[in-house]
Amino acid sequence: MPIDSALPTRGSVCSLQEDTPLTNDHRQRVSAEDRDTHDSSAIVFEGVTKRYDDGTVAVESLDLTLPAGELTALVGPSGCGKTTTLRMINRLETLSDGRLLIGDRDVMSVDATRLRRQIGYVMQHSGLFPHKTIADNIAVVPRLLGWDKQRIRERVAELVELVGLDDTLAQRYPHQLSGGQQQRVGLARALAADPPILLMDEPFAAVDPIVRAHLQEEFLNLQRRVQKTIVMVTHDIDEAMKLGDRVAIFAQGGKLAQFDTPTCLLAAPASEFVVDFIGADRELRRLALERLDSLELDAGLTAPRDEIVARARSYLQQAGSSGIVVLDEARAPLGWLDWDTLKQADDRARIDSLPLKPWRHRLYVHDNLRSALNALISAPGEVMPVLNAQGRYLGVIDQLQLTRRLS
C-alpha cells in the first residue's frame, strides 16, 4: 500500500543513529558538513560512573555521545541520575570513574572555573543574583572573562533582544520580574559569552504551563538560530520529545535505557521500561512527530473552476469518488463539489456557479499528522485537500488514511 511504503523503514533509520545525520521531523536538520565544524563541542561519556561517599550509585558506567549542535534531552524518573549526568559535564559533580570528553578534551584535565565559563548553565529556578540588575546579571560571565565595558554593553543589549525581553527591564532587579521573564534572563546570562555548550536543568519546570509552552516554542526557534550543543534535563517526556533532537531515557540507578531520536523512540522502543515511560499514547505522540509530507498523498479528483457540470459528472462516475476538488487558476482549492449537488445541476453550467462546500481547516504539508487528525476528526467523513507552502493543491487526505497509519 502506498501509505505503508511511506513509513521510514524502522531498522535502517533507527539503528544507524551514530553516523547518519538524521532528518528530524519538526525542524531543519544540521547538515553533515555543519556538524563537523561543531565537533569540538560534542560531549562523550566513556564508562562514566558516579558513586557517592555513602555508596549510592547515581550513574553507572555510562557510554553516551551527545552530538555537537544538537539538543539532547535527558529524561527519566526522579533519582535516575539524569541531573548528576548533566552536572558532571561542567564539573559541578566529580566523576568517580570513566572519562568525560568535550571534543577531545578530558573535562577533568581542565581548570573547573575556566571550564564553566565556557559552558552556559540554566537552572530551574533562575538563580539570578538578587542584588544585581538584569543587565549586570547577564554581564557576569563576560566580566569574569575580562571583556571591555563597551563590548559587554553591546552584548547585553543583544541578548536582551535575543531572549525576547523588553529593554526597559535591563535596569530592573530580578524580584521585579515574573517567573517567565526571570527564566529568560537566566537563559541570556547562560548565553552571554556565546559558549558552544549549554546545560539546562529543568529550565521550564518552574513556570506555569501556558508560559512554559510559549517559552519552549521560542527556545526551539532560538536553538535553530544559535545551533548550540545543548543538554537539557527534564522529567517531562512531552518536553523531551518536543525539544530534543535526541532523547536519552534513564532508568532507576543511573542506567541508560535508550538513546535515540524521538521518532525512533516511538517507533522502536528498546524495552518495556521505555514503552511504559513514553506512555500509553505513544502512537499519538508519533503522529505529532511526523508531517504530512511523510505520507504519500492520494492525488484526488480535481477539476478547474471553468469545467462544465456534464464533464465533471462523468469524471466522478468513472472514478467512483464521492466528490471533486474544484481548483482556481492558481491551483488553490475553492471548495468541495459533491455528487448530490452535481446530480441536480444543469449539464451546461460551469461548476463554480454551483454551491461549493468550503473546508473549515486548511492542511499544509508541513503540518504534523496529529493536527491533521484533529482537523479530520472535527469534520467526519470529509476529504481534505493538502496544500504546499504557497497554498497550491497537492492531494487529499481523509481520516481512514490517517488511522491506517496508526495501526
Place this chain on the structure above:
Amino acid sequence: MNSDVMTLMTGVTDWFSQPMNWQGPGSIPEHILEHVTYVLISTLIGAAIALPIGIGLGHGGRGGLLAINLSNIGRAIPAFGVIILVFLLVGYGVIPVIVALVALAIPPMVTNSFVGMREIDPAVRQAAVALGMTGWQRLWQVELPIAMPLIMAGVRTSAVQVMSTATLAAYVGLGGLGRYLIDGLAVRDLAQVLVGAILVAVLAIVTELLFAGLQKLITAKGLQQQG
C-alpha cells in the same frame, strides 16, 4: 514620694544645666568620649574576630553550628565576671574592660554573619559556581552583598549591647558614663545616677539609629524592596 521624685528631677536638671559639668576633666563630654572609645575599640576588635569566623563558616557551610554554640556559651558568661577575671590576671588597666566587651560583642556578629551567609538562596550559590566564579569571586561579588543586611544587623546588635555594658569600666576604676553610676551610688546621689542612666540610654538609641541608617545605605538596591 511625689516630692522625692520632684527633688530628683530638679537634681537631674541642675546637673545638666551646670556649665562645670560640660567642660574640663570629669565632664559629660569627656565621659561620653571615653565611653564611645571603649565601645568603638571593642566593637571593632570583636568584628575583626567574629566576622571572618561567621562569614568563613557560612561560605564553607561546615562547622557552623559548633561556632554558634560556642559563641552562645560565651554570651552566657556575664561580662562583669570576665572583667574581674581578666583584672585578676593582668591587673589594673583598660585591657580587662576591652576583653570583656569584645567577648560580649562577638556572639551576635558570629551568629548573624553565619546565618546571613547560609540563608542565601541555594540556587544563587549554585549559579555562582556554575558560571565559573572562583571562591573569592563568589564571596565578594555574590555572597557578601546578599548577606550584608544580616551581617550589619549583627554588628548593630553588638554595638548597642556593648554601648550599654561599657558602664562596667567604671567598676575597675576607669572612666566612661559608668562613672556617674558608680560615683553616684557611692555617695547616694540618685540624681547623678539618673544622669548616667539617661546618657547611656540616649547613646544606645543613637547607636541603634546610626546603624539602622548605615545598614540601609549599604544594602544593595535590589535587596531593599524585598520582604
